[in-house]
Amino acid sequence: MNLYTRTGDQGQTNVIGARVDKDDPRVEAYGTIDELNAYIGYARTFLTDKAFQDIYEELEKIQHHLFDCGSDIAVVYEKQKHPFKTTEDMIRFLEERIDHYVEEAPALEKFILPGGTEAASVLHIARTAARRAERLIVSLMKEVKIHHPVLIYVNRLSDYLFAAARVVNYRLNVKDVEYERSGKVFRTHNSKKN
Amino acid sequence: MNLYTRTGDQGQTNVIGARVDKDDPRVEAYGTIDELNAYIGYARTFLTDKAFQDIYEELEKIQHHLFDCGSDIAVVYEKQKHPFKTTEDMIRFLEERIDHYVEEAPALEKFILPGGTEAASVLHIARTAARRAERLIVSLMKEVKIHHPVLIYVNRLSDYLFAAARVVNYRLNVKDVEYERSGKVFRTHNSKKN
Amino acid sequence: MNLYTRTGDQGQTNVIGARVDKDDPRVEAYGTIDELNAYIGYARTFLTDKAFQDIYEELEKIQHHLFDCGSDIAVVYEKQKHPFKTTEDMIRFLEERIDHYVEEAPALEKFILPGGTEAASVLHIARTAARRAERLIVSLMKEVKIHHPVLIYVNRLSDYLFAAARVVNYRLNVKDVEYERSGKVFRTHNSKKN
Numbered sequence: 001m002n003l004y005t006r007t008g009d010q011g012q013t014n015v016i017g018a019r020v021d022k023d024d025p026r027v028e029a030y031g032t033i034d035e036l037n038a039y040i041g042y043a044r045t046f047l048t049d050k051a052f053q054d055i056y057e058e059l060e061k062i063q064h065h066l067f068d069c070g071s072d073i074a075v076v077y078e079k080q081k082h083p084f085k086t087t088e089d090m091i092r093f094l095e096e097r098i099d100h101y102v103e104e105a106p107a108l109e110k111f112i113l114p115g116g117t118e119a120a121s122v123l124h125i126a127r128t129a130a131r132r133a134e135r136l137i138v139s140l141m142k143e144v145k146i147h148h149p150v151l152i153y154v155n156r157l158s159d160y161l162f163a164a165a166r167v168v169n170y171r172l173n174v175k176d177v178e179y180e181r182s183g184k185v186f187r188t189h190n191s192k193k194n
Numbered sequence: 195m196n197l198y199t200r201t202g203d204q205g206q207t208n209v210i211g212a213r214v215d216k217d218d219p220r221v222e223a224y225g226t227i228d229e230l231n232a233y234i235g236y237a238r239t240f241l242t243d244k245a246f247q248d249i250y251e252e253l254e255k256i257q258h259h260l261f262d263c264g265s266d267i268a269v270v271y272e273k274q275k276h277p278f279k280t281t282e283d284m285i286r287f288l289e290e291r292i293d294h295y296v297e298e299a300p301a302l303e304k305f306i307l308p309g310g311t312e313a314a315s316v317l318h319i320a321r322t323a324a325r326r327a328e329r330l331i332v333s334l335m336k337e338v339k340i341h342h343p344v345l346i347y348v349n350r351l352s353d354y355l356f357a358a359a360r361v362v363n364y365r366l367n368v369k370d371v372e373y374e375r376s377g378k379v380f381r382t383h384n385s386k387k388n
Numbered sequence: 389m390n391l392y393t394r395t396g397d398q399g400q401t402n403v404i405g406a407r408v409d410k411d412d413p414r415v416e417a418y419g420t421i422d423e424l425n426a427y428i429g430y431a432r433t434f435l436t437d438k439a440f441q442d443i444y445e446e447l448e449k450i451q452h453h454l455f456d457c458g459s460d461i462a463v464v465y466e467k468q469k470h471p472f473k474t475t476e477d478m479i480r481f482l483e484e485r486i487d488h489y490v491e492e493a494p495a496l497e498k499f500i501l502p503g504g505t506e507a508a509s510v511l512h513i514a515r516t517a518a519r520r521a522e523r524l525i526v527s528l529m530k531e532v533k534i535h536h537p538v539l540i541y542v543n544r545l546s547d548y549l550f551a552a553a554r555v556v557n558y559r560l561n562v563k564d565v566e567y568e569r570s571g572k573v574f575r576t577h578n579s580k581k582n
């Protein structure tokens with residue numbers, strides 16, 4: 001097999017349904033989802049202990065989901081032939097897990113420093129990569145129509161990664177360090193949020 | 195507590211004092227400071243040995259500082275109610291430490307390959323993330339007024355991370371590899387620099 | 389030596405041949421090559437075992453190459469005084485190694501999840517950083533003339549990193565996981581490719 005095809009050497013490439021410049025917002029967006037996916041793959045290498053089996057398995061599932069998200073934005077919306085892959089169910093799966101992990105980890109009022117254990121640190125890196133991907137999806141949406149659940153999935157994923165990072169530290173008895181000049185930014189009641 | 199609020203699912207979010215698109219340059223800038231902060235958190239996990247206590251503790255201090263920087267640019271300048279958090283003192287702190295570590299590590303004339311020990315490698319990654327954040331702050335400054343010390347702090351931080359990476363390798367007896375086709379780019383005299 | 393010069397504190401800096409804003413596309417491009425270089429330095433720390441001597445040494449060579457690429461785009465094309473450093477030979481070197489590793493690793497039809505061993509995971513992260521750098525070089529080319537082999541080198545490098553990641557997992561008996569809803573995307577015949 002020839003892995004490289006030399007067809008991208010002039011700075012253009014194929015998305016599903018069009019030929020575009022490699023710095024096209026569509027390519028930026030799914031390229032960053034690929035990057036995020038790589039961080040999650042890396043995070044999993046620190047979570048092989050039995051104590052993290054839940055998170056370990058969920059992260060693999062999420063890796064498949066991220067390919068679903070990538071496929072859905074790699075295709076030109078108007079030319080899509082198959083049903084989109086990103087579903088409401090995938091979002092609900094994340095929400096259920098977030099609620100669960102928020103419950104397990106100690107309550108939170110202030111921002112915490114990203115870090116602690118290796119696994120949690122890499123989950124925090126992945127969290128910020130998810131947010132970078134989300135910003136690029138928002139830019140993409142200003143140019144072309146996309147399958148909206150992709151944006152919601154990636155938004156929720158950064159909260160999942162935050163919750164998972166906290167639980168990992170908690171299970172390893174490593175206390176998250178609060179930002180020392182933080183206000184009480186996390187609202188514990190179900191009041192209006194932004 | 196509900197960690198996710200669903201209010202960002204349409205691609206907009208709140209900064210302090212306004213509602214903006216998630217790809218707003220302000221969000222790009224503090225989102226990347228958050229990413230940088232996560233790399234520093236990760237770097238610290240490799241620096242728990244007594245021999246690195248100085249750097250380990252400084253990096254925690256820097257993580258708090260980065261939240262200060264983030265707060266200062268998350269707020270719309272004209273609507274700031276509290277004093278800004280990023281100070282000249284924080285910059286002087288970095289400068290003092292840089293001078294100290296430059297003295298400790300072997301003298302340098304040529305570019306070095308980022309790498310060596312794990313700790314130094316991650317510090318180099320953080321260094322390049324600091325520079326990415328700096329570029330985004332420069333873009334932001336073209337759009338809105340910001341608290342200028344934030345830019346200087348992040349600029350200096352990348353030099354701190356370079357100096358710290360070199361010292362870590364040095365203390366572990368790992369020689370930095372010089373870029374083999376490098377000119378003598380580092381000026382050892384206090385001549386004019388750019 | 390004074391590492392910091394304070395001359396960049398207003399958001400401008402020197403490339404070779406001009407003074408520019410720090411968010412200039414040229415600075416974005418070589419700044420991201422620097423970031424990619426840092427990931428490769430990090431990947432090497434996981435490849436010190438004899439079984440990976442080939443990849444370990446190739447990655448050091450590639451780190452030098454990336455400085456060559458960086459130099460070539462740091463200089464204003466029209467003001468270049470020395471011959472460019474990035475050569476066709478460097479590209480052929482990558483192609484030869486890719487063909488070799490594609491042969492060694494198990495045949496591939498579907499996308500795989502980035503991950504597996506630590507070394508492979510970090511190689512996948514580097515792969516996606518190479519692709520991010522490539523996108524920024526494409527943006528740069530729309531603004532100014534650049535030495536074209538740089539683009540080709542960075543394009544090929546992402547394929548090298550993919551092939552190397554697969555070989556590392558293979559040598560460690562870790563099976564790559566296929567994306568479960570993937571089509572047969574990798575073409576095994578030498579048919580037309582995009």
Ligand code: B12
Pocket residue numbers: 001002003004005007014015016030031033034066067068069070071072074082083084085498499500501502515546547548550569570571572573574575576581582
């Ligand atoms: C988009 C894309 C990517 C995206 C993937 C997007 C995502 N999903 O996140 C990203 C950026 C990650 C990517 C990465 C890479 N890619 Co790519 N990629 C493509 C591209 C443009 C489309 C592939 C694709 O999805 N085809 C669409 C359809 C047919 O596949 P599908 O969506 O999976 O649909 C099938 C099934 O899923 C199913 N299906 C469809 N919808 C649904 C819905 C449900 C519910 C279900 C169950 C099933 C189902 O039916 C379909 C038919 O089989 C192709 C080029 C092209 N135009 O074909 C290159 C291509 C496959 N990539 C290529 C390469 C080299 C790579 C990389 C190695 C590059 C690198 N160095 O990093 C990596 C490998 C990544 C990995 N981990 O394996 C090469 C392969 C060359 C070769 N030898 O054949 C190609 C051919 C481009 C080229 N250079 O010519 N890639």
Ligand code: B12
Pocket residue numbers: 110111112113114127158159160162181182183184185186187188193194195196197198199201208209210224225227228260261262263264265266268276277278279
């Ligand atoms: C900016 C911001 C961020 C920034 C932080 C910026 C920075 N500092 O670097 C970043 C991007 C890092 C961030 C991340 C996250 N955030 Co946020 N964030 C906000 C935002 C917009 C403002 C928070 C804030 O700083 N408030 C300003 C004031 C009140 O606080 P303050 O600056 O700390 O000021 C206080 C003190 O510091 C003191 N003070 C002020 N000035 C000075 C000066 C000195 C010298 C001193 C000593 C004291 C002092 O007085 C103030 C009053 O108490 C809020 C939404 C909102 N508009 O409130 C969301 C918000 C808090 N975030 C939220 C979330 C979910 C997160 C993340 C989990 C998202 C994610 N998945 O990654 C992470 C968590 C990060 C972490 N490590 O803990 C949610 C929380 C939801 C909830 N359940 O309540 C909110 C409410 C947004 C939302 N969705 O509705 N966030």
Ligand code: B12
Pocket residue numbers: 304305306307308321352353354356375376377378379380381382387388389390391392393395402403404418419421422454455456457458459460462470471472473
């Ligand atoms: C471009 C650049 C970078 C690029 C490097 C680009 C690349 N190659 O990838 C990047 C972004 C990586 C970089 C990083 C850093 N840099 Co810098 N960089 C520069 C800059 C603008 C140009 C340096 C340069 O390449 N000079 C060009 C020529 C003279 O060098 P050359 O290409 O290597 O050419 C020589 C040889 O290679 C040979 N040659 C030329 N062509 C060919 C061809 C062949 C085939 C061969 C064999 C030889 C050969 O002849 C030449 C003459 O000796 C200078 C400022 C300036 N304008 O000088 C700052 C500068 C050197 N950097 C500086 C700093 C501080 C750094 C960082 C520490 C910043 C940080 N915190 O991260 C890091 C250190 C990185 C490291 N790993 O060592 C400072 C040093 C301050 C000081 N005390 O002297 C400078 C002076 C900028 C400043 N602030 O004033 N930098």
Ligand SMILES: C[C@H]1O[C@@H](n2cnc3c(N)ncnc32)[C@H](O)[C@@H]1O
Pocket residue numbers: 130131132134135194202207208209216221222224225
């Ligand atoms: C927690 C805070 O983070 C900011 N925010 C929301 N989405 C993103 C994103 N994708 N990237 C960076 N910052 C974001 C908003 O300001 C929110 O209130």
Ligand SMILES: C[C@H]1O[C@@H](n2cnc3c(N)ncnc32)[C@H](O)[C@@H]1O
Pocket residue numbers: 324325326328329388396401402403410415416418419
């Ligand atoms: C060392 C060299 O790095 C470049 N430089 C300065 N600031 C940044 C940044 N934030 N990102 C990338 N490159 C930068 C300039 O060209 C400087 O001279």
Ligand SMILES: C[C@H]1O[C@@H](n2cnc3c(N)ncnc32)[C@H](O)[C@@H]1O
Pocket residue numbers: 008013014015022027028030031518519520522523582
């Ligand atoms: C494998 C697929 O990846 C996409 N592609 C090609 N080059 C890049 C890049 N630099 N960054 C992100 N995606 C890219 C194209 O769509 C190609 O077909």
Ligand SMILES: [Mg+2]
Pocket residue numbers: 155156158159202
């Ligand atoms: Mg969000």
Ligand SMILES: [Mg+2]
Pocket residue numbers: 349350352353396
């Ligand atoms: Mg600087």
Ligand SMILES: [Mg+2]
Pocket residue numbers: 008543544546547
């Ligand atoms: Mg390519």
